[in-house]
Amino acid sequence: MVDDAAIRTLALSKRYGETEALAGLSMTVPRGLVFGFLGPNGSGKTTTVKLLLGLASPSGGEAWLLGMPAGHRQTRQRVGYLPELFRYQAWLTAREVLALHCRLAELPRPSWPGEIDASLATVGLADRGSSRVGTFSKGMQQRLGLAVALVGDPELVILDEPTSALDPVGRHDTRTIIRELRDRGCAVFLNSHLLGEVEQVCDQVAVISQGRLIASGPIDQLLGAATVRLRLTGVDAGVIAAIDRHGARTQQDGWISVRGIDPDAVPQLVADVVAAGGRVHAVEPVRQSLEDRFLSLLRGEPT
Amino acid sequence: MATLTIARLTVLEATRRRLVLALVLLTLVVIGLTGWGFQHISHLTDAAGQPVPADERRFGVSQVLILVEFMFSGVLALSAAVAAAPAVSAEVESGLSLAILARPIGRAQVLIGKWLGLALLILLYTVAASALELVVVAAVSGYSPPSPVPAVAYLVAEAVVIMSLTLLLSTRLSGMTAGVIALVLFFVAWIGGIAGTIGEVFGNAGIRNAGTISQLVLPTDALWRGSVFNLEPALYQAVVGGTTARGGDPFFVASPPSTAFLVWCAAWLVGIMALAALSFRRREI
Numbered sequence: 159m160v161d162d163a164a165i166r167t168l169a170l171s172k173r174y175g176e177t178e179a180l181a182g183l184s185m186t187v188p189r190g191l192v193f194g195f196l197g198p199n200g201s202g203k204t205t206t207v208k209l210l211l212g213l214a215s216p217s218g219g220e221a222w223l224l225g226m227p228a229g230h231r232q233t234r235q236r237v238g239y240l241p242e243l244f245r246y247q248a249w250l251t252a253r254e255v256l257a258l259h260c261r262l263a264e265l266p267r268p269s270w271p272g273e274i275d276a277s278l279a280t281v282g283l284a285d286r287g288s289s290r291v292g293t294f295s296k297g298m299q300q301r302l303g304l305a306v307a308l309v310g311d312p313e314l315v316i317l318d319e320p321t322s323a324l325d326p327v328g329r330h331d332t333r334t335i336i337r338e339l340r341d342r343g344c345a346v347f348l349n350s351h352l353l354g355e356v357e358q359v360c361d362q363v364a365v366i367s368q369g370r371l372i373a374s375g376p377i378d379q380l381l382g383a384a385t386v387r388l389r390l391t392g393v394d395a396g397v398i399a400a401i402d403r404h405g406a407r408t409q410q411d412g413w414i415s416v417r418g419i420d421p422d423a424v425p426q427l428v429a430d431v432v433a434a435g436g437r438v439h440a441v442e443p444v445r446q447s448l449e450d451r452f453l454s455l456l457r458g459e460p461t
Numbered sequence: 462m463a464t465l466t467i468a469r470l471t472v473l474e475a476t477r478r479r480l481v482l483a484l485v486l487l488t489l490v491v492i493g494l495t496g497w498g499f500q501h502i503s504h505l506t507d508a509a510g511q512p513v514p515a516d517e518r519r520f521g522v523s524q525v526l527i528l529v530e531f532m533f534s535g536v537l538a539l540s541a542a543v544a545a546a547p548a549v550s551a552e553v554e555s556g557l558s559l560a561i562l563a564r565p566i567g568r569a570q571v572l573i574g575k576w577l578g579l580a581l582l583i584l585l586y587t588v589a590a591s592a593l594e595l596v597v598v599a600a601v602s603g604y605s606p607p608s609p610v611p612a613v614a615y616l617v618a619e620a621v622v623i624m625s626l627t628l629l630l631s632t633r634l635s636g637m638t639a640g641v642i643a644l645v646l647f648f649v650a651w652i653g654g655i656a657g658t659i660g661e662v663f664g665n666a667g668i669r670n671a672g673t674i675s676q677l678v679l680p681t682d683a684l685w686r687g688s689v690f691n692l693e694p695a696l697y698q699a700v701v702g703g704t705t706a707r708g709g710d711p712f713f714v715a716s717p718p719s720t721a722f723l724v725w726c727a728a729w730l731v732g733i734m735a736l737a738a739l740s741f742r743r744r745e746i
Contacts, residue, residue, distance in 0.1 A: 174745075211563045213746040231565045239563040243556030247470070249477035261466050262564035306560055 238307035248292030467574025547636030654682030
């Protein structure tokens with residue numbers, strides 16, 4: 159099958175003995191977007207990445223990267239990868255590690271210095287290129303791993319927990335790099351359980367649990383309908399009826415929440431409440447965080 | 462291209478991790494000490510204080526040289542096994558291989574690259590260390606073995622054989638386990654070779670066949686014997702070769718390995734590496 163998707167899987171599964179690490183995963187990652195792949199520990203995220211890169215063989219199903227079967231050797235030339243367990247030759251300098259990957263990625267030799275300088279500068283290691291990797295902190299090694307993934311202007315970059323060892327500045331830098339990759343048309347497949355980060359940077363997400371896909375789609379769609387909450391006095395049956403015309407009403411801690419309301423209809427809601435005799439003290443938009451949504455998905459709750 | 466990249470990386474790793482430096486320094490110390498010893502042997506006197514006859518002196522030097530080469534072959538095999546044991550397994554366990562294998566490179570290329578790098582290190586080290594030892598021995602005692610080039614070639618082959626076996630084991634087992642198994646097999650093959658010659662001397666077909674089988678399963682001892690044969694003075698071979706006086710002696714060999722055996726060794730190497738490539742290809746990373 160040849161298609162335009164960056165990644166496509168069809169009933170992809172993997173068993174390790176009695177353990178089912180991945181159970182029939184079918185998903186599509188479009189090109190040019192940042193795709194968040196979420197799931198709790200042991201849900202099959204890293205297994206999926208290894209199957210996509212041909213580092214492990216599937217027990218069933220199929221997968222394609224950039225239109226070619228997963229593991230296809232020449233396709234890997236166009237894919238950058240930062241493993242969760244990032245480790246690079248401690249006895250090489252950062253520049254030598256990048257030169258090794260330029261060589262392995264079969265890039266033309268004259269382009270190496272430019273590639274190496276650019277990727278070191280992008281990840282903030284421009285002044286440490288001549289240092290041995292063995293002298294790097296964990297965070298610096300992860301930055302180097304990101305630089306390795308950027309070598310050769312890839313069409314798809316697979317990042318497995320790319321900020322696990324980074325400080326807040328490093329995380330911010332990584333988000334910027336991810337956005338820049340998207341801006342130049344590169345698809346980014348981001349494995350992470352740092353949900354705040356995913357929410358900030360991803361266009362689409364998929365959530366897996368126990369090897370099964372439990373939700374996927376554009377992030378706004380996944381977070382569900384918009385909600386607004388109001389603090390009111392003078393609430394009577396007329397006011398309640400006015401609110402109910404705009405959405406599903408719930409009441410908690412003195413706040414009335416209206417779920418499923420079109421954000422453009424909020425002024426009308428306020429006008430209707432006032433017209434019915436209610437007094438409005440506060441109006442706040444409420445957006446469900448990805449973390450809340452993620453937890454409710456894992457608990458099997460509907461949108 | 463990718464194979465040569467990995468070979469180069471393997472040599473660079475041995476250099477940067479100071480394996481080469483450690484071997485060079487220790488070898489220089491050993492060659493210095495043995496040179497000192499050989500000088501003393503060549504100035505031995507008998508009970509009457511007269512110098513020992515030249516032929517006897519030469520014979521003494523030749524036998525001690527074989528003993529020194531035996532020690533060297535042991536160290537070489539040990540080093541080859543220790544260097545090859547973590548070559549694949551440690552990189553898989555640490556995650557180092559993840560970023561490499563995600564590149565457009567086949568696993569067989571990685572394996573052959575490592576084999577080439579290690580074989581090159583073995584070749585360079587063995588040739589340099591043996592040449593220096595033989596030059597020192599010749600300088601202090603005036604003795605040179607009859608065929609030093611094939612003697613060194615057999616040593617290289619012996620180390621390459623044990624390195625290849627260890628590399629195969631490293632595709633599935635931890636470095637520690639692969640190294641221990643390879644060394645145990647190396648010494649079992651050595652004992653097997655001695656048993657085989659004892660069986661031959663005493664006409665015991667069972668023991669002789671066991672020895673032959675052990676030499677075919679792991680040809681290290683038979684290759685060592687090829688080295689010994691080329692280190693023995695021709696006269697000594699002519700005198701002792703037709704007798705059974707030194708049957709079972711690992712430091713005397715009456716005839717060189719046959720061509721058929723050398724062909725078998727080449728086929729053995731190809732087979733082991735094919736098995737290693739298959740094993741590594743099927744390994745989950």
